[in-house]
Amino acid sequence: MxxxxxxxxxxxxxxxxxxxxxxxxxxxxxxxxxxxxxxxxxxxxxxxxxxxxxxxxxxxxxxxxxxxxxxxxxxxxxxxxxxxxxxxxxxxxxxxxxxxxxxxxxxxxxxxxxxxxxxxxxxxxxxxxxxxxxxLSGGRERALQAARMFKPKNPSFIRVIQAYNLKCSYVYVTTEFAKKYVQRKNFVKLQASSGKRWLCQFRYRDGSSTPKTIGKGWKSFVTDNGIKAGDACVFVLINSLDVVLKVSIFRMAEYA
Structure with missing residues (x-):
C-alpha cells in the first residue's frame, strides 16, 4: 500500500x-x-x-x-x-x-x-x-453544523462535498449505512426537495457486497441542484425497497 x-x-x-x-x-x-x-x-x-x-x-x-x-x-x-x-x-x-x-x-x-x-x-x-x-472555516463549518442539527427519523448519513466529488463524479456512502440498508443493490434514486428524482448507480469494490460510492448519475444530480464544494448534504433513506435517498442540501454560501 x-x-x-x-x-x-x-x-x-x-x-x-x-x-x-x-x-x-x-x-x-x-x-x-x-x-x-x-x-x-x-x-x-x-x-x-x-x-x-x-x-x-x-x-x-x-x-x-x-x-x-x-x-x-x-x-x-x-x-x-x-x-x-x-x-x-x-x-x-x-x-x-x-x-x-x-x-x-x-x-x-x-x-x-x-x-x-x-x-x-x-x-x-x-x-x-x-x-x-x-x-473547516466559515460557511463550510456552519453548513455542517446545520446539517448535524437536522435530525430525520429515517436512517441517514452526512457528506460534506469536496472538490473531487464534483470533478470525479462520485460520492462515498458511509460503510455503516451501506452495510445495514443497501447491500447488493445496484441502483439508488436521489430525491431533491422538489420531489424530482435522479437514477444513480452504486459502485462496488471487487468481491464486495457493500457499495462504496454513488457513481453514474451523481454528476447530473449535482449539476441540476447546483451543489458546490463545501455544501453539506444529508442523505435520508425514505424507501428501502427501491432505495430512494432524499437529499437535503445545506449550502456553504448561505452560511458564509
Whole structure:
C-alpha cells in the first residue's frame, strides 16, 4: 500500500526530502514513513499501511498534512462528515505512517485511485496557514453544523462535498449505512426537495457486497441542484425497497 504526494509539492520540495518522512499526530505520536522516489514521483510507502490501520482511516476520509520542513509533517485526520477523529492514545502507538492528495495555496485535487480513498491536503508552513481553519472555516463549518442539527427519523448519513466529488463524479456512502440498508443493490434514486428524482448507480469494490460510492448519475444530480464544494448534504433513506435517498442540501454560501 502506498500513496503519491501531489506533483506541485514534489516539484517544489522533492529534492529537499530525505528517504524517510516523520509524521506527527495531534496525540503526540510520531510515525516514520519511508519515501519512495521514482520517475519524478514520490510515494509514502513503508509505514503507510500501519498509519492507516492504527487510525482506522476509511473510505472518504481526508487528511491534512502541514509541512514543517526537514521532511516533517503534522497530520490531522477527518472522517466523512468532516469531523476530526478521536485519536488513539499515543501510548498505544505501534509503528509507522500515512498521507493523501490536494494542496492549499498549491490547492489542487486529482482523481487518483488508491487502496484507501482519502483526500490529501498539504499546507506549507507559513504564518497565514491555519491548519484546521483552512479546512473547516466559515460557511463550510456552519453548513455542517446545520446539517448535524437536522435530525430525520429515517436512517441517514452526512457528506460534506469536496472538490473531487464534483470533478470525479462520485460520492462515498458511509460503510455503516451501506452495510445495514443497501447491500447488493445496484441502483439508488436521489430525491431533491422538489420531489424530482435522479437514477444513480452504486459502485462496488471487487468481491464486495457493500457499495462504496454513488457513481453514474451523481454528476447530473449535482449539476441540476447546483451543489458546490463545501455544501453539506444529508442523505435520508425514505424507501428501502427501491432505495430512494432524499437529499437535503445545506449550502456553504448561505452560511458564509
Amino acid at each position: 502506498a500513496l503519491r504526494l501531489p506533483e506541485k509539492f514534489v516539484r517544489e520540495y522533492g529534492n529537499k526530502l530525505s528517504n524517510v518522512a516523520t509524521l506527527t499526530a495531534p496525540n503526540g505520536s510520531i510515525w516514520q514513513v519511508r519515501l519512495e522516489k521514482a520517475n519524478n514521483n514520490i510515494w509514502f510507502r513503508g509505514g503507510w499501511r500501519d498509519f492507516v490501520d492504527y487510525h482506522s482511516i476509511n473510505y472518504g476520509y481526508f487528511l491534512v498534512f502541514k509541512y514543517k520542513g526537514n521532511s516533517k509533517f503534522h497530520v490531522l485526520v477527518f472522517d466523512m462528515t468532516a469531523t476530526e477523529i478521536e485519536y488513539p492514545s499515543s501510548r498505544d502507538k505501534k509503528r509507522q505512517g500515512n498521507l493523501k492528495e490536494n494542496g492549499m495555496s498549491t490547492s489542487r485535487e486529482l482523481c487518483v485511485k488508491h487502496e484507501v480513498d482519502t483526500e490529501l491536503i498539504i499546507i506549507e508552513n507559513s504564518p497565514t496557514s491555519s491548519t484546521r481553519g483552512s479546512v
